[in-house]
Amino acid sequence: MKRISDLSSFNDVREAGLSKLLPDRPRIAIGMGTCGTGNGAESVYHAFADAINTRGLGMNLARTGCFGFCAAEPLVNVYLPGKPLVILQRVQPNDVPGILDDLASGRMPTGLALCKIEEWDHITGHVRFGVGLPEIPHWHEVPFFTGQKKIVLRNCGLINPNEIDEYIAIGGYQALYKVLIDNNPDMVIEAVKAAKLRGRGGAGYQTGIKWEFLRKAQSERKYIICNADEGDPGAYMNRNEIESDPHSLIEGMIIGGYVMGATEGILYVRAEYPLAVHRLNSAIEQARECGLLGDNILGRGFRFDLQLVEGAGAFVCGEETALIRSLEGKAGRPTPRPPYPAEHGLYGCPTNINNVETWYNIAPIVIKGPGWFTETGSAKSPGTKVFSLVGKVNNTGLVEMPLGTPLKTFVYDVGGGGTHGRAIKAVQTGGPSGGCIPQEMFDTPVDYESLGQLGSIMGSGGMVVMDEDNCMVDVARYFIEFTHSESCGKCIPCRVGLDKSLYYLNRITQGKGTEADFDLLDDLSRMIRDTSLCGLGQTAPNPVLTTMRHFRHEFEDHIRAARCRAGVCEDLALSPCENSCPLHMNIPRFLQLLKEDRLEEAFVSVVMDNPLPASTGRVCQHPCDNRCRRTGVDSAVNMREVHRYIADAIYPSDRFDALASDIAARRKPLTGKRCAVVGAGPTGLACAFYLCMLGHEVMVYDSNPAAGGMLRYALPDYRLPKDVLDREVELIRRTGVQFTFNTQVPRDVSLNDLDGQYDAVFLSIGTWKESWVYLPGTELTGVIPALPFLEAVSKEQPVPLGKRVTVIGGGNAAIDSARTALRLGSKVTIIYRRERKDMPAIPEETEAAEAEGAEIVFLATPHRIVGGPDGRVQAIEAVRTKLGEYDSSGRRRPMPTNEIIRFACDTVILAVGETVDLDFAKASGLKIKESGLIEVDRYTLETSRSKFYAGGDLITGASNVSNAMGYGKKAARNIDRRLMNVRRWEEVFPSFEYDQAPPAHASEAPRHHVEEVDAAQRATTFAEATIGLAPVDAMEEACRCLRCDVRNGDH
Amino acid sequence: MPQKISLRIDGELIHTAAGQSILDAAKAHNKFIPALCHMKGLSSVGACRLCIVEVAGVGRLLPACTTPVQDGMSVTTQSDKLRRYRRIALELLFAERNHVCAVCVSNGFCELQGLAKRLGVTNVRYPYTYPKVPIDLTHPRYTADQNRCILCSRCVRVCAEVEGAHVWEISGRGVGSRLVCELNRSWGESTNCTSCGKCVQSCPTGAIAEKGFAVEEMSKRTDPISRLATLRAAGSDNKPGVIL
Amino acid sequence: MTPALLSDSPPRSSPLSFEEQDFIDRLIVQHRGRPGMLLSLLEAIQERQPNKYLPVEVLDYLAARTGIPGAQIYSVATFYSLFNLKPQGEHTVCICRGTACHTRGSRNLLERVKLQLGLKEEDEDGSAEKMCATTADRRFTVRTVACFGQCALAPVAEIDHSILGHVNERALEREVDAIKRGGQR
Structure with missing residues (x-):
């Protein structure tokens, strides 16, 4: 060269x-x-x-x-x-x-x-x-x-990093040339100051001021150091910058050396980045050959040289005093400041340390001037910052954005939202020194101050996106584990304090934590933050403190209910499927029992976990599918259909009678306690079943003439045939549950009556009241709400349905209404205001509806219903919408356009959500929340009135069958605990001996899907639309289970 | 003659020489600030964090041993927060290793024990770690029992800075930090140790002690070392190997 | 002030071969007086060792030749996670424990590969989160790294210096199996 x-x-x-x-x-x-x-x-x-x-x-x-x-x-x-x-x-x-x-x-x-x-x-x-x-x-x-906006990454990916002439071709080393010709170092420092360039390593100190300190320091020898010991897990921008454009860094440092009066520069690069080290070394070599390093640079008489030192794996060396000690040949333990490196740094000489990215901003500031630089970014934090956007987003990579850009732009626009359509929960910024920012706060602009206010920091620019499958307590534990192992051990708070913090976090994630542990952890975290020697210790508790602040409910779940909703904390769950199941069914157990050809025991196992398995086997939203580990091999085990198969194989068979007697015989001796359950829907039935099995006397009240609630009166027959439900109710009745039908609480029996007659009352009324939307024209004849429509059909009452039906909504009630209307001979159009992926209905149901001939119009918001002179519906008009900004649920908000679409129809079914009729509760001493739902303790389901418990839709709003049943089961457990004052819940459940070895290799079997009756054929009848698994398929499906419930070393 | 400055410590106006630390200034005026890693004559490392104080106008707490006094400074050495934090620090030290005072040679003379008594630490809320750590009895005259070690590094510094032998160092990191003799040798095999005993006298607890002492017998003297270090700093020579 | 130069004092009778001594002497001459000398020396020496570790005899020799106190060398060698004081296995499987990898399940990868190679807790050096364990036959070392900086490929594992991105338990198992089998041939 x-x-x-x-x-x-x-x-x-x-x-x-x-x-x-x-x-x-x-x-x-x-x-x-x-x-x-x-x-x-x-x-x-x-x-x-x-x-x-x-x-x-x-x-x-x-x-x-x-x-x-x-x-x-x-x-x-x-x-x-x-x-x-x-x-x-x-x-x-x-x-x-x-x-x-x-x-x-x-x-x-x-x-x-x-x-x-x-x-x-x-x-x-x-x-x-x-x-x-x-x-x-x-x-x-x-x-x-x-x-x-690519300022730092201006050359990355466009030039060959190994060729200095390509760098020079795009204006490289022009800034250095200019600085040397101008020969006015103070002017350069003034420019950096005026640009308000802040240190990109995390702390955000003004670079110009730091430079001025070193320039003014009097010493024969001064050092400048580039801190490329990028240790934040989740951040890799420095690696990429150096690998892609090493000369920009070198040029920045030569300019720095010149203006600060240093003749030696050191690049401290982490050894885990071999390619960066290699490219930087060869770039230094080329720069030397070209006379850009060494004596008489560019013929201007300036001498400066660079040396690369490889760090040896110590996160704390990102701390400047530790880095200096490391260069001096000592362990990287930080030393107190003062004295600051600018006066007493490497070998006692004045020293300046800047982060990699800070150096990349120097040449642009020199060439374009500070005025140009401050045009980008926010007033206090001008310029751009490179972030590594990783974790659970679709588009991962390095993004350079102006400072002050809101967080949601990163996550949704650039990142393209969550992977597999999952909801994003939080973003972790700043690595182990930062914190988790919850999704509700994604409007926060990303700059030094705003992130600081939330208890996090910008740090080196790592952004790790977390979704609902990430447990925030586990994330906090992870970071403490990290800082704990990276602590240098010099000062007590960080060395021992983090050790004890980790102890408490381990306990909490194992379900052994107490509220006292939580308080001790909180106190200890503050002490570590306030008293540690260096930045590592001072910021190490941030992940814990921010999680405590923004995700306190997750801590409470772990401590009070030993529950990890995300299913990450393995000690708190049998398996991911069990954890995701609202009824916490022991899924691996019934699969294994079936695999061992022990169908009857499998049935007992299923029924004891879930007293309505034939129903849930047909209509459950199957959250277990999303969590199945088998997804990593091919696709999830079809757990819902296997338990449906088990139930269907027994209920209609001659074995049912004996098994029902066996189960009824397991009932505990009578306790003498009396319980009332209001509502014979899935929630009430589940609660009644368990209370009864626990030995209490149980009476269920319902306003209808038969049990089942929504299962009977809202779910159409083609999804759940009535005879299936009847057999399930029969089993519950056999255990001893009593029913009083055609009796409405509180019209026929008041809450006070119940209070007087029973030791505990469980309220489980469904969401039978259709929410009414404000929509001109709803008073017209031909506008009907979904649930009363479905109820009337199921009771075989006449319904005034026209030829052309429009259904408004995207939930299960909307799809059920549409498919029912199709079967009654109407032509059906569904209007939904968001996109397909946002629909709350079960996807298979939506697909089935389309196959049967329903048309679905997405991104259309009903605007008015048009009536004719006879007061009957003639058409519905909807505004075409387009997707706008992301709302707080992480979905893009539909924004109206000018386009109006018109659908001619004679019937409109409103399925826009259901609510509970709580009129009865208002004068009964039950506290009602602002949302219109009954207030209960999240963990015990106790209401504000003693003896009274509530669950299901009453406390959550409209939900689904399995969720509702989960509440019934949980309520039974808590009611029993309160009535008997001892823990006896587990005693009800039989134990099974079965093989405890995971399969050596995953079987090469694809998932068995449930078979559907041909669309044209099924669309004309209310006969069941799906055919359950055949015995051999069910068995194969059971064999697909990977047995996550078996822990390593258990066998 | 160093410049004279004025500052307030716990409200009291103090005139003192510039260049010294808050801890030294406070000591000179009979103000008590707890400290364990600090020892007069050795470099200050700011490791134990017991000497943290509040300084008006500064957001964070500062270690008194390494923060120089400044004219017009206002220092608070006692507050609820400081007491709470110091207490936690001491509890953490007790929880970290196996400090069984009743069987310790330094019982009654131990600085850790003394501070705990003075700061009212009567119980430890955190779980004990009970690490397995070595006890080195190979030196003919001294013992090193890491169960009592608080990693204050006074022995490391006195040996390197005053004696010039640099026998001791801290190995590992984090909770895995251990006092180590040379290349992880047993003390008896040390090639550099002069058996001067400075580390013994500097150790604030019973971790490094002299053989032949029974429980509650090992009192230590740091003053001669501090004087020696000060003399050295002032230019007078010191022959390595002087036994105290 | 600047680091020590090559010490004139001849080392105590060293068990090192003349070649090894010469290698270290040359390194010292090359690095002397430069910042980061000790780190660079230790890195180069470890890299040259067949089992990628720092035997105590080598450290002893280094102390004698540089005049750096043995205690300081030991302190440095145990502080940084890159340095090994015990012989490493023929093959190294390194699992990234960075945040992105953690959120995408790297802990399971680690558990899986430990199980596959029959490594137990007692084989490990250091604390659980900074694990480094070598099989009894010295064929494999399993270790973790704080972060490879390959976060976009998470979860990431590295086998003998080649990076595997988006790795799952099955893929990792296959890779390790392939190496295992390769050796038996």
């Missing part, structure tokens, strides 16, 4: 570089940062190299860094002279021949195109590739890049 000593030699190198970037023949550049290589970029590169070689093509092949969109790696840049630069995504070696064919014939391979770049602002320079290719979006039109 030629030594650069004047402008003309500078320009020569520049020309050489430009001819590489914009050659007169095709150029292919493969993104080969570590992330690209990890995704297979190496084999793509070799495929290109081999093919170009064997075909003898006149094309240039280069390696470049990473353009940031890690989820779309391997990325390949292709350039044809005169055309825009096109970035191809997810390129595999077998794509290579096709790409080369296209290029060889002068065509741009568009199939894999992610985006195109017509011109690029490198800030220090400008590159025009070419225009055209309208079919490919501009880079900033790709959602992942929209809103990004």
Whole structure:
């Protein structure tokens, strides 16, 4: 490499570089940062190299860094002279021949195109590739890049990091040249100060002020250090910056050395980044050869050199005093400040330490000036920051955004929302020193101050997105585990305090924690924060303190109910499926019993966990499917259908009678206590069953003439045939539960009467009241609410249904109404205001409705119902909506457009949600929450009135069968505890001996789906629409279970 | 002549020389600030965090041993918060290792025990760790029992800074930190140890002690070491190997 | 003030081969007086050792040749997680315990591979969260790393310095099996 000593030699190198970037023949550049290589970029590169070689093509092949969109790696840049630069995504070696064919014939391979770049602002320079290719979006039109502003990452993924001339071609080392020519270091410092550039390592201290300290320090020897010991787990921007563009860092440091009067610079890079170390070392070498490092830089008489030191794996060395001790050959234990490094640093000499990213901002500030810099970002925090957006979002990668951008832009717009459509719960910022920010606070602008107010920090820019499958207590525990193992051990609060914090968090995640533990942990966390020696200890409790603040209910779940909703804390659950089941059925057990061909025992196991298995087997929302570990192999075990199979195999058989007697015989001796259950729906039936089995005398009141509630009167027969339900109720009756039908509480029996006659009362009334929407025209004839409609059909009463029906809503009631109307011979259209993925209905049901001929219109909000002169419905008008901003539920809010759509119809079914009729509760001493639901203790289900418990829809609003039954079961347990004052719940359940070994290898069997009756055939009848699993399929399905309930070492 | 400055400690106006720490200034005016890792004559490391004080206008708590006095400073050495935090720090030390005072040679003379008594720490709320740590009896004259060690590093510093032998260091990190002799040798095999006993005298607890002492017998003297260190700093020479 | 130069005092009779001594002497000359010298020396020495660790004889020799107190060298060698004081296995399986990997289930990967190789708690050095365990036959070392900086590929494992992204329990098991079988041939 030629030594650069004047402008003309500078320009020569520049020309050489430009001819590489914009050659007169095709150029292919493969993104080969570590992330690209990890995704297979190496084999793509070799495929290109081999093919170009064997075909003898006149094309240039280069390696470049990473353009940031890690989820779309391997990325390949292709350039044809005169055309825009096109970035191809997810390129595999077998794509290579096709790409080369296209290029060889002068065509741009568009199939894999992610985006195109017509011109690029490198800030220090400008590159025009070419225009055209309208079919490919501009880079900033790709959602992942929209809103990004690349200042730090200006060159990443576009130039070859191993070639200094490419860096010089895009204006590299111009800033250094300018600074040396100007020969006015104070001016540079003033510019950095005026730009209000803040340290990008996390603390956010003003860089210009720090520089001024060192410049003013009097010493023969001064050091400047780049802190590239990026240790925050979840943050990797520094790695990418160095791998993709090492010269920008070197240039920033030479400028820093010049203006601060230092002649030695040290790059402290973590050893876990071998590629970054390699590229930086070779870049330093090239810079030396070009006369940009060493003596007489650029012929201006300035001497400065850089040395790279590899850190050896100690997170605490990110702390500047620890880093200095480490360089001095000592253990990286921080020392107190004062004295500050600017006066007494490395070997006692004045020292400046800046983070990698801080150095990347220097050249742009020098070239463009502070005024340009402060145009971006917020007033207190100008400029951009690079964040690593990882975790449970669709688009993972490095994003550079102006400071002050709201968090939701990162998560939803750039990140594309949660993976697999899961709801996002929180974002963790700042790594182990930061905290978790809950989804309700995603409007927060991302800058130093705003994050600080929430108890978190910006840190080095890690953003880890968490969804409902992440337990926040576990996350807090994880971070304490991390800082605990990274603590240097010097000061007591951090060394011992974190050890004890970890002890409490372990206890809590194991379900052994107490409220006293929580308080001790809180107190200890504050002490560690306030008294630790260095930043590591002072910030280590942040993850715990923010979780306590923003996710206190999760701590309470673990402590009070030994429950981890996310199913992460393994000690608190038998298996992920059991944890997700509202009834906490021992799913692996019944699967194993079936596998061992012990059907009758499997039935007992199922019924004792869930007294209505044939019903839930048909209509449960099956949350277990989403949690099944088998998903990682192929797809979830079809647990719902297997327990339906078990129930269906026994109920109609001659074995039922004996089994029912066996179960009834398990009832505990009579306790003499009397309990009333109000409502014979699934909630009430579950509660009554368990109270009865526990030996209490139970009376169930219901206003209807038969038991089942919604199961009987809202679920259409084609989903749940009545005879199936009848047999289940029969079993419950056999255990000794008594019913009083046609009796409404409180009309026929008052709450005071119940209070006088019973020792405990459980209220479980369903949501029978249809919410009314404000919609002009609802008074018209032909507008009917969904539930009364379904109830009338199930009672075989006449319903005034027309020929063309429109259903408004997207829940199960809407789909049930639609499918019922279809069966009654109507033509049906469903109008839903959001997208398909937002529908609360079970997806299989929605699909079945469509197969049967229902039309679903998404993104349309009803506007008015149009009536004719006869007062009958004629049509419904809806406003077409488009998706707008993300709302607090993480779904995009439908925004009205000007387009009105009209559907001619004669009947409108409103299925927009149901509520509970609570008129009775108002004068009864039951506290009602603002939401219109009864207030209960979350853990015991006790209401404000003693003896009275409530569960199901009464406390949650409209929900589903399994959730409702879960409350009934939980209430029975708590009522028994209160009545008997001893723990005897477990005594009701029989124990089973069965094999406790997980399968050695997952069987190669795909999931068995339930068979549906042909759509045309089933749509005309109320006969059951699905056919349960065949015995052999059920058995195979049971064999698919991976037995997560068996813990390592248990057998 | 160092510059004179004025500051307030717990409300009292104090005139003192610039350049010294808050801890030294307070001591010179008979103000008690608890400390364990600090020892006069050795460098200050700010590790035990017992000497934390509140300084008006500063958001965080500062260690008195490493914070220099400044003109016009107002220092609070006692407050509910400070008492609570110091108490936690002492409890954590007791919970970390196996401090059984009743069978300790330093019982009655131990600085940790003394502070606990003075600060009213009568029980430990945190669970004990009960780590398995080595007891080294290989040195002909001294013993090192890590059950009593609080990792204050006074022995490390006195040996490196005053004696110049650098026999001791802290190995590992976090709760796994242990006092280590040279390349993890037993003390008796040390090649650098001069058997001067400075580490013994500097140890605030019974972790490093002299053989031949029974329970409640091992009182220690740090003053001679501090004087020696001060003399050294003032330029007078000290031959390694002086036995105290 | 600056780190010690090559000490003139000849080392005590060292069990190291002449070659090893020469290697270390050259390293010291190359790094002397430079910041980060001790770290660089230890890194280079460990890398050259067949079992990727720092035997005490080597540290002894280093102390004698540099004049850096043995206690300080030991303190440094035990402080940084990159350094091993015990011989490592032929193959290293390294599981990333970074945040992104943790939220995507890296703990299960670790448990799985430990189970597969028959490693138990008592084989481990250090605390549970910074685990490093070697099988009795010295074929495998399983360890964790705080973060590879490969978060977009989470969960990540590294086998003998090659990164596996988006790895699940099955895939990891297969990889390890392949190495196991490879050795038996």
